Amino acid sequence: MAVLSSRSKWLLQQLVLLCVGCGLVGKSNAQPQSDLFTLVEFSQATIVAPNNSFVTLPCTAQTDNVTYPTVTFLQISWYRNGLLINFMRGGYYQGIQRLNKSEYAITSQLGILSVNQQTAGVFSCTARGQLNDGYLQDLSAWHNTTTVRVAVAPVITGDTQVTFSEGSTATLWCNATGVPQPSLEWWTEDNSTRLAAKNFSSLTQDHSSLSLTVFMVHRDDSGKYECRASNMAGITRKTQELFVHYKPIITEISESQLVPVRTNLLLTCKASGYPAPQVTWLHHRHNLSVVDRLVLSHARDGSLYGLESDSNVTTARVLTTDGGQYTCVASSDVGHQRRHVQITVQTEPDAPALKQESDVMQTTISVSWTEPDFHNSSIVDYDVQVRDLDNGAGGWQNVTVEDSVVRTRSAMACNLDPFTRYAFRVRALNAIGYSDYSNPLELQTQPLEPAQLEDVTAVAQPSGTTVEISWRIPNDWDMSMGVFRRVVLLHRILAFQDELQRTEFNVTARNATSGTVELRGLAKGTQYSISVLSNNGFFDSQPVTVTPITGTTIPGNATMFTVTPLSHERLSFDWTGIDDGGTPLTRLMLSYKYLETPDDQQSWQEVASGDLPLLTDHTVVMGNFSADTAYRFKLTTRNAKGKGRPSSFANVQTPPFQYPPNVEIANIMPTAITAVVQWRVLGVTPLVPVEMFEVQWRTETSLATSKFFDATPGRFDGKITGLPRDTRVYITIRAHNEYGAALNFSDDETVKTEMGLPGVPLELLVLGSSHDSANISWKVNLDEEFPATQLIYNLVLDGGQSSTVDYLVNVTANAGVIFLKGLSPTASYSARVYASNANGRSTSYRLSNFLTSGQPVSSGGSPLSISSAALTTTTVLFACSSVWLNLLLKWKRAQFYQQGTNIFPQLAVKGRLLPASLCPYPQLVFS
Numbered sequence: 001m002a003v004l005s006s007r008s009k010w011l012l013q014q015l016v017l018l019c020v021g022c023g024l025v026g027k028s029n030a031q032p033q034s035d036l037f038t039l040v041e042f043s044q045a046t047i048v049a050p051n052n053s054f055v056t057l058p059c060t061a062q063t064d065n066v067t068y069p070t071v072t073f074l075q076i077s078w079y080r081n082g083l084l085i086n087f088m089r090g091g092y093y094q095g096i097q098r099l100n101k102s103e104y105a106i107t108s109q110l111g112i113l114s115v116n117q118q119t120a121g122v123f124s125c126t127a128r129g130q131l132n133d134g135y136l137q138d139l140s141a142w143h144n145t146t147t148v149r150v151a152v153a154p155v156i157t158g159d160t161q162v163t164f165s166e167g168s169t170a171t172l173w174c175n176a177t178g179v180p181q182p183s184l185e186w187w188t189e190d191n192s193t194r195l196a197a198k199n200f201s202s203l204t205q206d207h208s209s210l211s212l213t214v215f216m217v218h219r220d221d222s223g224k225y226e227c228r229a230s231n232m233a234g235i236t237r238k239t240q241e242l243f244v245h246y247k248p249i250i251t252e253i254s255e256s257q258l259v260p261v262r263t264n265l266l267l268t269c270k271a272s273g274y275p276a277p278q279v280t281w282l283h284h285r286h287n288l289s290v291v292d293r294l295v296l297s298h299a300r301d302g303s304l305y306g307l308e309s310d311s312n313v314t315t316a317r318v319l320t321t322d323g324g325q326y327t328c329v330a331s332s333d334v335g336h337q338r339r340h341v342q343i344t345v346q347t348e349p350d351a352p353a354l355k356q357e358s359d360v361m362q363t364t365i366s367v368s369w370t371e372p373d374f375h376n377s378s379i380v381d382y383d384v385q386v387r388d389l390d391n392g393a394g395g396w397q398n399v400t401v402e403d404s405v406v407r408t409r410s411a412m413a414c415n416l417d418p419f420t421r422y423a424f425r426v427r428a429l430n431a432i433g434y435s436d437y438s439n440p441l442e443l444q445t446q447p448l449e450p451a452q453l454e455d456v457t458a459v460a461q462p463s464g465t466t467v468e469i470s471w472r473i474p475n476d477w478d479m480s481m482g483v484f485r486r487v488v489l490l491h492r493i494l495a496f497q498d499e500l501q502r503t504e505f506n507v508t509a510r511n512a513t514s515g516t517v518e519l520r521g522l523a524k525g526t527q528y529s530i531s532v533l534s535n536n537g538f539f540d541s542q543p544v545t546v547t548p549i550t551g552t553t554i555p556g557n558a559t560m561f562t563v564t565p566l567s568h569e570r571l572s573f574d575w576t577g578i579d580d581g582g583t584p585l586t587r588l589m590l591s592y593k594y595l596e597t598p599d600d601q602q603s604w605q606e607v608a609s610g611d612l613p614l615l616t617d618h619t620v621v622m623g624n625f626s627a628d629t630a631y632r633f634k635l636t637t638r639n640a641k642g643k644g645r646p647s648s649f650a651n652v653q654t655p656p657f658q659y660p661p662n663v664e665i666a667n668i669m670p671t672a673i674t675a676v677v678q679w680r681v682l683g684v685t686p687l688v689p690v691e692m693f694e695v696q697w698r699t700e701t702s703l704a705t706s707k708f709f710d711a712t713p714g715r716f717d718g719k720i721t722g723l724p725r726d727t728r729v730y731i732t733i734r735a736h737n738e739y740g741a742a743l744n745f746s747d748d749e750t751v752k753t754e755m756g757l758p759g760v761p762l763e764l765l766v767l768g769s770s771h772d773s774a775n776i777s778w779k780v781n782l783d784e785e786f787p788a789t790q791l792i793y794n795l796v797l798d799g800g801q802s803s804t805v806d807y808l809v810n811v812t813a814n815a816g817v818i819f820l821k822g823l824s825p826t827a828s829y830s831a832r833v834y835a836s837n838a839n840g841r842s843t844s845y846r847l848s849n850f851l852t853s854g855q856p857v858s859s860g861g862s863p864l865s866i867s868s869a870a871l872t873t874t875t876v877l878f879a880c881s882s883v884w885l886n887l888l889l890k891w892k893r894a895q896f897y898q899q900g901t902n903i904f905p906q907l908a909v910k911g912r913l914l915p916a917s918l919c920p921y922p923q924l925v926f927s
Contacts, residue, residue, distance in 0.1 A: 046147040048180045049115040050232060055148060056095075057110040061127035076108035079124045085110070091119050112148060120148045154182035154229035156238040165334060166246035170217040174227030175209045176236065182229040184210035189224035189239070219246045219274065247335030248277035251308070253328050256342035258376055259318050260432055267313040267341060271330030279311035282327040288313065320345050320375075346377040349428040352409075354441040362418045362446045368410035369426050369438065377430040384411040389421040389442065396425070419447035419482045447482025450534045450541040455514075458546035464524035464553045464582050469532055469546070472514040482536035484512075489519055490531040494547055504535070524582025525552040552582035555637035555644035563652040567688045567739070568627035571652065575635055578616035579644075587638040588612040590622075595630035595651060604634070628656045658688040660735035660742040665749045666716075671785055672725045672756030672839070678717040679733050679746075690735045695720055696745065697731045708736075725839065726755045757842055758788035758835040764846040767817065771825035771853045776818045778846075780811060780835055787811075788835035788842070793818065796830040811835075826854045 049055045059076055078085045078094065085092050095109030106127065112119050124145045154176045164170040176182050186195040186203065195203070195212060202213045214221055222244045229236045252270040259265050271277045279298065281288040288296065299310040309330065315322055323345035330337050350372040359366035365386075371379070384399040401411045416422060423440040455472040473484055486507055490500040505517040522528060528550070531543035559577030566572055573590065590612060591604040607622065625631070630653045637644040667678040677695050690711045695718055698704040702724075709718040723729055729752070732745040763779040780788045791809040809818055823829065830849050835842040 045145070046149060048149045048151050048232065049112075049120075050151045051116060053115050055112045055115055057112070057123055057125075057146060057148075058095075058107065059110070059125035059127075060107045075128055076106060077126045077128065078108075078110045079126070081121045082124075115148060115150055117150060120150050122147045149179055151231065151233040152177075152179035153233035154178035154231055154236040156227055156229050156236050158227070158238070159240060160238075161241045161243065163243040163245060164217050166219055166244050167216055170214045170221070170242060170244070172212040172214075172225055172227075172240050172242060173209055174211070174229070174238070174240070176227075176229035177208055178229065178231050178233060178236075180231050181208065182231040182236070185228045185230075186210065186212045187226040187228060189226065195225070214242075217242075217244055219244045222274075243274070245274050245334045248273035248330035248332050248337050250328055250330050250337050250339045253339050254341050256344075258344050258346050259323075260377075261320060261345055261347045262317050265313070265315040265318050265322065265343065267326060267328075267343075269311050269328035269330075269339070270308055271328075271337070272308045273330065273332050273334075275332050275334075277309050277330040277332045277336075279309045280329045280331075281311060281313055282329060284324050285327070288326075318345055320347055344376045346430075346432050347375040348433045349374040349377075349379055349430050349435040351436040351438045352382070352426050352428055354424060354426060354438050356441070358441070358443055359412075360443055360446055362448060363416050364412055364414050365416060365422060365424070365443050365445060366410060366412040367424045367426070367441065367443070368408075371409055372428055372435060374428065374430050375432075377432050379406055379428045379430050381406065381429040382409070382411070382426055383429065383434065384413075384424065384426045385437075386413045387423045387440075388417075389423055391417070391420065399424075416445050418445050418480045420445050446538045447536050448480045449539045450481045450484065450536045451477050452542045453487075453532055453534050453544055456532045456544040456546060458530055458548040460548050460550050461518070462551060464551040465522050466518050466520045467522060467528070467530065467548045467550065468516055468518050469530065470514070470516045471532060471534075471544075473512075473534070482538060484534055485537045486535045487515070487517055488533040488535050488540055489517070490533070490543065491519060491522075491528050493523070494527045494529045500531070522550050524550050524579070526550050526582065550582065552641055553579075554642040555579055555581040555585060555639045557637065557645045558635055558647040561633075561635050561647040561650050563631070563633050563650040565652060565654050565687070566621060568655050568658045569625050570621060570623040571625055571631075571654070572619060572621050573633070573635075574619045575647065576617045578637055580616060580637075581639050581641050581644070583639045583641060585614040585616070585637055585639050588614060589636040589638070591634050591636065593632045595632050607633075625654055627654055629654050655687060658686065658737065658739060660688075660690055660737045660740075661686045662742060662744070662746070663693065663733050663735045664746045665731065665733055668731060668749055668751045670723070670729070670751045670753050672754040673723045674719055674721045675723060675729070675731065675751060675753070676717060676719050677731060677733070680716055681735065686737070688737045688739065690737055692736045693718070693733060694736060694741065695731065695733050697723065697729050699724060699727055699729055711735075723753050725753055728752050756786040756837075756839040758786055758837045758839075759784055760842045760844045761788075761791065761833050761835050761846040764831065764833050764848040766831075766848050766850040769823075769850045769852050771855055772821065772823045774820045774823060774829070774831075774850050774852070776820065776831055776833075776848060776850075777815065778809075778818065778833060779815045782811070782814050786837055786839060788837055790836040791818070791833055792836050792841055793831055793833040795820070795823075796832065797824075797827060808836075823852050825852050827852045 047055060047057075057078075059078075061076065078092075080092075085094075087094055091113055093111045093113070095111065108125065110123065110125070122145045155178060156174060156176045158173050158175050162170070162172060172186070174184050174186065176184055184205065188195065202215075204211045204213065210227070212225065222242055224239050224241050227238050227240060248271045250269060250271045252268065254267045254269070267281070269279055269281070271279050281296065288294070294316075295312075295314040297310075297312045297314070311328065313326070323343050326341045326343060328339050328341070352369040352372045354367055354369045358368070367384070369382075382401060382405050384401055384405075385396040386399050387396050388394045399411050399413045402408070405411060411426075413422070413424070421442060421444045423442050425437040425440050427437045428435045451474045453471040454474050455470065457470045459468045459470075460466075461468060469487075469489065471487060477484065484507055487505045489503045489505070491503070492498045492500050503519060507515065519530065526549070527547055529545060529547050531545045533543045534541040556579030558575040561575045562573075564572040564574070578585070590607040592607055593599070593602055593604055612620065630651065633650045633652070635647040662682045663679050664682060665677060666680050669676040669678075675697075679693065679695075681690065692711055693709045693716075694706050695709065696704045696706045697720055705722070707718070707720050720731075728750060730748040730750055732748050734742040734745045736742070759781060761778050761780050763777070765777045767775040767777055769775070778791060780791075782788070788811045790811055792806050793809070794806050807818075809816065818831075818833075820831070828849065828851050830847060832845045832847055834845045
């Protein structure tokens with residue numbers, strides 16, 4: 001290897017090789033063959049040329065510094081696919097190599113005469129030369145490659161048709177190959193619009209493919225889309241067709257309608273969808289059947305991407321059964337839709353129904369009817385007809401109706417004959433026609449007022465309660481007055497203006513011209529006013545009045561006679577319904593017998609006669625009967641006509657002597673001198689009521705004392721007083737009634753009365769204390785049965801030492817204050833307070849603890865004078881102390897001194913004095 005000088009190496013390191021082609025610049029990845037060159041720039045890595053085209057590849061090598069030694073470039077060599085090109089074989093040529101010494105560069109061109117698969121490839125150039133500095137050296141330069149490829153026209157692959165459901169995401173793919181890689185575009189079918197990404201679609205480029213995505217694809221997106229692929233070799237087009245399937249939609253359907261019966265009906269239903277929907281009809285949810293009167297027709301039309309289907313239903317002479325719901329169903333593979341049509345068939349109305357309740361008069365009849373079913377066509381009129389049923393075979397006659405007949409549904413037939421039978425019928429009219437006539441309704445007009453009866457007489461019957469009435473029909477009675485149906489009697493006692501009582505007697509013989517009736521149940525010995533009338537079933541005639549007097553009889557017996565024991569010697573006698581025979585009673589006789597004595601050995605004994613009230617209905621109580629005795633009683637009546645029949649017998653057993661019921665004590669609630677006693681009555685409710693209760697009490701050393709309590713319904717207690725305190729008391733009870741006291745008292749119940757001591761004080765509270773005194777407030781209850789009259793208290797020191805003296809405080813109110821004096825300073829006390837009265841003191845005490853303060857520092861007792869009335873606060877200075885402070889301030893206004901009063905408002909202050917460091921003048925401020 002030749003040895004280079006350092007300068008030669010430096011120059012060689014500045015040499016640059018540039019390969020220029022088609023104006024594009026890139027960087028080489030080639031490795032150097034020697035370390036003399038460090039950088040080679042080249043123009044383009046790949047060149048694509050059309051087939052059979054001419055391409056030149058220039059190559060230039062130069063240094064990058066202006067200060068060069070002389071360099072001689074001998075040549076630039078060209079390589080194809082790593083092999084040195086032999087220009088002698090043809091297909092290539094090398095241009096003239098020019099050495100530009102001013103720029104220290106050499107340039108060469110490689111020409112490819114006809115680019116094809118045989119001449120294209122990977123080309124590289126290499127610069128070789130020597131340094132002209134006295135040394136000759138062959139140099140291997142950097143080399144890089146440029147690829148020459150043949151351009152190929154685009155080829156597009158993919159589907160020609162795609163199908164998506166409406167609302168889904170549709171993607172159309174365009175895949176293309178070619179050299180160079182073709183650019184892709186989507187166009188509309190008419191080549192008018194180049195598609196770009198928008199809010200519902202997107203374009204995605206991926207090397208050799210371009211996808212068109214449509215979000216929420218709609219039927220309107222259906223159609224042909226063109227993919228275009230282009231490069232330098234040409235443009236290729238391919239059409240892709242998008243089909244969007246969508247559910248059937250019924251776009252047109254006949255409206256619901258009213259259809260007159262026996263007319264023609266046409267129903268139309270149109271539906272669109274893709275694929276083409278099938279349209280069918282349902283009637284009442286069943287497939288529509290083809291009959292002689294019904295024709296189904298179908299048609300289909302539409303574009304390639306949306307088809308319409310029609311279906312028509314034609315029905316001739318519609319029947320009522322053709323009404324109802326018709327359903328059009330449009331269906332396909334992707335779904336279905338239903339829509340309904342309501343067909344209402346109009347027919348003639350039903351026949352009306354005449355009401356039985358009609359207004360029938362002597363010459364007019366008003367009829368009414370219910371509204372019939374008018375079958376979807378409103379009624380516009382009614383036709384009413386009448387026919388005479390009694391006067392020959394007359395035909396039906398129209399009745400004039402008012403304009404409001406549709407609303408009132410009533411009509412009146414006038415100028416009719418009295419007491420004549422007529423038949424009525426009615427029919428309704430609507431837009432379709434007349435209904436059938438209703439069933440006939442037979443009615444009869446009222447007759448005229450009947451004629452007055454003649455030869456009317458009234459005869460009283462011997463029973464005294466019946467009057468016989470005779471009558472005769474007048475000769476001028478005709479058929480217009482109707483049929484003589486009954487005799488009507490209106491009667492009342494003549495002396496009284498009572499309401500007339502109506503009694504009707506049907507005439508059984510239709511052709512009777514006279515007759516008699518009996519009016520019964522009348523009072524005896526009474527004059528009546530009786531009006532006699534004829535009646536034809538509709539009206540009464542004018543009355544004929546008679547005034548008969550009923551007869552009198554001996555009195556009747558009581559319809560009810562009962563005897564009820566009220567006690568062992570008193571009975572209650574009750575009777576009702578005595579018939580006095582039409583004349584006043586003169587005597588009532590009450591008689592009795594003993595049931596245990598045979599009838600042949602005794603006669604009826606009269607209890608009373610003149611003492612009984614002469615009343616037909618009464619209750620009387622009588623006494624002095626024997627206890628525990630069986631009696632039989634009867635009641636006999638008498639009037640001016642004579643003695644009546646006795647009543648039915650009434651048997652009764654008087655009860656034994658009625659002692660009061662036994663009573664027992666249920667509970668006793670004692671106090672000191674009283675007791676509340678509660679009791680209960682034993683056994684069933686006594687026949688003779690209890691009038692009072694006797695409560696008796698005694699002690700072991702005293703006689704019995706009784707207190708009586710009136711018997712009050714629902715109350716069984718009483719309060720006894722005057723009992724001794726703290727004593728065992730024996731209490732018993734018995735009942736009294738009108739016949740005396742019960743035979744025995746109840747068993748003794750023993751209780752012990754209380755002492756009558758007052759209760760413990762309600763409250764004890766220390767209001768304040770000083771070194772030698774304390775104020776204690778107290779409360780008691782003066783409303784107690786035995787209230788306190790005094791308070792007893794004593795003091796107990798902390799060590800348990802008790803004062804020897806009990807202090808007494810008179811109690812005149814429910815509350816007060818105890819002022820304790822002479823106490824020891826700095827001591828703990830307990831105050832025990834009892835309540836006391838004449839019976840002793842309470843069983844327990846109320847306790848309150850307190851603490852006295854230390855001995856105060858004397859202030860000399862000199863009053864402090866404050867001269868200014870304007871001051872709102874006053875400061876008092878006092879000496880220091882290390883003990884607790886009880887300071888009592890007393891003050892007056894100046895005029896109080898002048899008036900000689902000795903009332904001092906006071907303020908007690910308790911607390912610890914300030915520390916000694918703040919002495920000698922602690923302060924107290926008050927207002």
